[in-house]
Amino acid sequence: MSVVTRFAPSPTGALHIGGARTALFNWLYARGRGGKFLLRIEDTDKARSTAENTQAILDGLTWLGLDWDGPPTSQAANADRHAQVAHELLASGKAYKCFSTTDEIEAFREEARAAKTSTLFRSPWRDVAETDHPDAPYAVRIKAPRDGKTTLHDEVQGDVTWSNDQLDDMIMLRSDGTPVYMLAVVVDDHDMGVTHVIRGDDHLANAFRQNMIYEAMGWAKPTLAHIPLIFGPDGKKLSKRHGATGAAEYQALGYPAAGMRNYLARLGWSHGDDEFFTDAQAREWFDLSGIGKSPSRFDFKKLENICGQQIAAADDAALLHEIQAFLRVSGAAALTELQSEGLLRAMYCLKERAKTFPEVIDKAAFILSSRPIVPEQAAAAHLTDVSRRILKELTPQLQNASWSKDTLEGIVASTAEAHDMKLGKLAGPLRAALAGRAVSPSMFDMMLVLGRDETIARLQDAST
Numbered sequence: 001m002s003v004v005t006r007f008a009p010s011p012t013g014a015l016h017i018g019g020a021r022t023a024l025f026n027w028l029y030a031r032g033r034g035g036k037f038l039l040r041i042e043d044t045d046k047a048r049s050t051a052e053n054t055q056a057i058l059d060g061l062t063w064l065g066l067d068w069d070g071p072p073t074s075q076a077a078n079a080d081r082h083a084q085v086a087h088e089l090l091a092s093g094k095a096y097k098c099f100s101t102t103d104e105i106e107a108f109r110e111e112a113r114a115a116k117t118s119t120l121f122r123s124p125w126r127d128v129a130e131t132d133h134p135d136a137p138y139a140v141r142i143k144a145p146r147d148g149k150t151t152l153h154d155e156v157q158g159d160v161t162w163s164n165d166q167l168d169d170m171i172m173l174r175s176d177g178t179p180v181y182m183l184a185v186v187v188d189d190h191d192m193g194v195t196h197v198i199r200g201d202d203h204l205a206n207a208f209r210q211n212m213i214y215e216a217m218g219w220a221k222p223t224l225a226h227i228p229l230i231f232g233p234d235g236k237k238l239s240k241r242h243g244a245t246g247a248a249e250y251q252a253l254g255y256p257a258a259g260m261r262n263y264l265a266r267l268g269w270s271h272g273d274d275e276f277f278t279d280a281q282a283r284e285w286f287d288l289s290g291i292g293k294s295p296s297r298f299d300f301k302k303l304e305n306i307c308g309q310q311i312a313a314a315d316d317a318a319l320l321h322e323i324q325a326f327l328r329v330s331g332a333a334a335l336t337e338l339q340s341e342g343l344l345r346a347m348y349c350l351k352e353r354a355k356t357f358p359e360v361i362d363k364a365a366f367i368l369s370s371r372p373i374v375p376e377q378a379a380a381a382h383l384t385d386v387s388r389r390i391l392k393e394l395t396p397q398l399q400n401a402s403w404s405k406d407t408l409e410g411i412v413a414s415t416a417e418a419h420d421m422k423l424g425k426l427a428g429p430l431r432a433a434l435a436g437r438a439v440s441p442s443m444f445d446m447m448l449v450l451g452r453d454e455t456i457a458r459l460q461d462a463s464t
Contacts (some may be wrong), residue, residue, distance in 0.1 A: 004196070005027070005198060038070065044076050065261065227342075256319075307356060322357070348379055
């Protein structure tokens with residue numbers, strides 16, 4: 001059987017980090033088995049669904065690198081097909097016309113609440129003959145089982161049992177003829193050939209109501225996997241009070257996509273003790289059996305740690321491309337061609353120990369800046385009369401030197417020794433001259449990246 005998974009977000013808001021993880025799990029499961037990963041936009045809530053939100057979801061998935069097969073489908077566009085299935089069930093006697101009005105249903109529920117009895121509505125029209133139907137608007141309800149129990153197997157939750165007397169005769173078509181979400185989901189999953197439904201466990205109760213449609217239509221049921229929700233560090237449902245909750249926010253904050261994929265995959269799923277892994281390993285290893293039953297806690301420190309490892313392991317050119325995208329979405333100025341070239345040359349000494357792209361860019365200040373370099377206050381304190389003289393003395397020695405790290409270290413070390421000082425004592429003045437900062441990458445790495453001419457020019461500027 002060829003695996004087909006789907007991600008079905010509602011475009012009523014941006015892509016939430018919980019939705020991003022759900023999409024990732026579906027993507028990993030399909031891609032690891034040579035299957036298909038489909039995207040369906042569940043836009044039946046016309047009042048809240050917007051084109052802007054749809055685009056934001058697509059952009060978020062694209063940033064995360066979660067490619068889908070075929071064009072995204074619209075649930076709303078398939079309304080006629082959903083209604084067709086409801087009428088098929090009506091014709092087969094597995095559904096019925098309900099003429100109860102909204103006011104009548106609400107009055108029943110008010111009485112039930114007052115009497116502290118079940119508010120589960122039992123339509124009086126379930127077994128009324130067609131000849132006794134009024135000429136009035138009606139909803140189409142499915143005939144739910146009234147006794148016994150239903151057990152569904154879930155790959156994460158195990159066997160879950162629901163008492164059938166807790167199931168209502170679910171509305172499938174409203175009195176205006178429009179289909180409800182529960183019907184649309186089942187029909188779309190069936191028609192799209194979805195074999196595995198991997199979604200949040202807040203949909204677990206829905207599975208029993210949707211199961212009635214599968215049973216009534218005689219359709220093959222997909223494998224279910226309901227994954228626990230994501231909590232904040234305090235153990236409460238992840239929300240704005242914990243920090244960023246949307247995927248786009250993390251891109252704008254400068255987290256690398258590979259780091260987010262790695263961290264989100266590990267958030268609620270495990271493969272032994274592995275914390276850091278590549279996309280290829282994740283696709284190979286991911287399985288539903290590795291998903292835990294308990295909610296996961298979002299840990300920003302762990303996210304940063306994983307992101308730091310992914311940045312360090314990344315291809316330099318790929319990092320540059322992603323940094324350029326980060327600058328665009330964050331509203332920062334784009335890099336010039338010269339700055340991009342310099343950043344690429346410097347990447348090897350920037351990406352170590354950097355956890356986010358702002359940290360990479362901050363470390364790259366020396367190559368992104370142009371002369372004259374104006375030292376920050378802390379750096380300027382290292383440029384004393386004595387240190388300026390030493391820098392002036394150092395400059396001609398670099399003119400014809402072989403531009404290698406070993407040679408540069410030797411020249412600087414011998415200059416320091418000539419002045420009866422340790423090599424580290426020259427680090428402050430050199431950083432001030434080359435980067436204008438007290439903290440920077442290695443002075444020798446900066447020299448190599450800047451090149452001979454630029455290095456000497458900056459030393460000359462600082463020594464005058």
